[in-house]
Amino acid sequence: xxxxxxxxxxxxxxxxxxxxxxxxxxxxxxxxxxxxxxxxxxxxxxxxxxxxxxxxxxxxxxxxxxxxxxxxxxxxxxxxxxxxxxxxxxxxxxxxxxxxxxxxxxxxxxxxxxxxxxxxxxxxxxxxxxxxxxxxxxxxxxxxxxxxxxxxxxxxxxxxxx
Amino acid sequence: xxxxxxxxxxxxxxxxxxxxxxxxxxxxxxxxxxxxxxxxxxxxxxxxxxxxxxxxxxxxxxxxxxxxxxxxxxxxxxxxxxxxxxxx
Numbered sequence: 001x002x003x004x005x006x007x008x009x010x011x012x013x014x015x016x017x018x019x020x021x022x023x024x025x026x027x028x029x030x031x032x033x034x035x036x037x038x039x040x041x042x043x044x045x046x047x048x049x050x051x052x053x054x055x056x057x058x059x060x061x062x063x064x065x066x067x068x069x070x071x072x073x074x075x076x077x078x079x080x081x082x083x084x085x086x087x088x089x090x091x092x093x094x095x096x097x098x099x100x101x102x103x104x105x106x107x108x109x110x111x112x113x114x115x116x117x118x119x120x121x122x123x124x125x126x127x128x129x130x131x132x133x134x135x136x137x138x139x140x141x142x143x144x145x146x147x148x149x150x151x152x153x154x155x156x157x158x159x160x161x162x
Numbered sequence: 163x164x165x166x167x168x169x170x171x172x173x174x175x176x177x178x179x180x181x182x183x184x185x186x187x188x189x190x191x192x193x194x195x196x197x198x199x200x201x202x203x204x205x206x207x208x209x210x211x212x213x214x215x216x217x218x219x220x221x222x223x224x225x226x227x228x229x230x231x232x233x234x235x236x237x238x239x240x241x242x243x244x245x246x247x248x249x250x
Contacts, residue, residue, distance in 0.1 A: 104225045
């Protein structure tokens with residue numbers, strides 16, 4: 001609550017006051033610098049899907065980051081629509097993104113500039129089908145039309161329900 | 163300073179009504195990795211993101227000292243349904 005109130009006063013200041021004053025105030029409170037904040041604002045909007053993670057998709061450095069990479073991959077998120085940032089390569093980014101998103105952990109996923117969540121939320125949304133809908137509605141992946149014929153012609157499931 | 167499950171439990175129960183709480187230490191004892199299952203009326207009408215933000219906020223100091231923190235959040239009704247599904 002303390003943090004929110006300070007942030008809102010900073011926002012008001014940034015409109016009215018010269019930037020030098022704002023940045024010195026921000027430094028004094030050890031908050032995210034205006035520069036970092038605007039960089040992050042641009043970064044989360046620069047691509048349809050933006051992932052802040054530990055390591056890279058090819059070499060994740062943390063199981064939670066790996067899980068998120070795998071989930072996005074499973075949904076066929078094309079690489080040209082996704083940008084990943086390795087927070088381990090940039091200490092400023094690592095602390096900055098936590099504050100920017102007001103989220104204490106990494107990985108973090110943004111879709112069209114909106115914060116979606118971390119690993120737990122992505123897994124939950126994957127299981128419930130919400131993630132697919134979200135990615136489809138945001139034009140990240142194409143919608144799959146399920147025609148009644150396709151459903152009927154699908155092979156009979158030989159598994160027996162318990 | 164490692165976090166213990168009692169500190170986490172206290173911090174949660176102090177802040178919101180708790181129907182059910184499981185805290186699992188996944189760190190093999192060093193206290194830097196936890197997974198929780200939390201059932202509370204306080205989650206009623208809130209999205210998963212809002213629930214997680216709420217828990218993140220009330221465990222802010224503890225999470226800052228951990229390496230990993232994982233949470234599942236349910237309303238009492240959701241949790242009942244989940245239990246029913248699991249046992250059928």
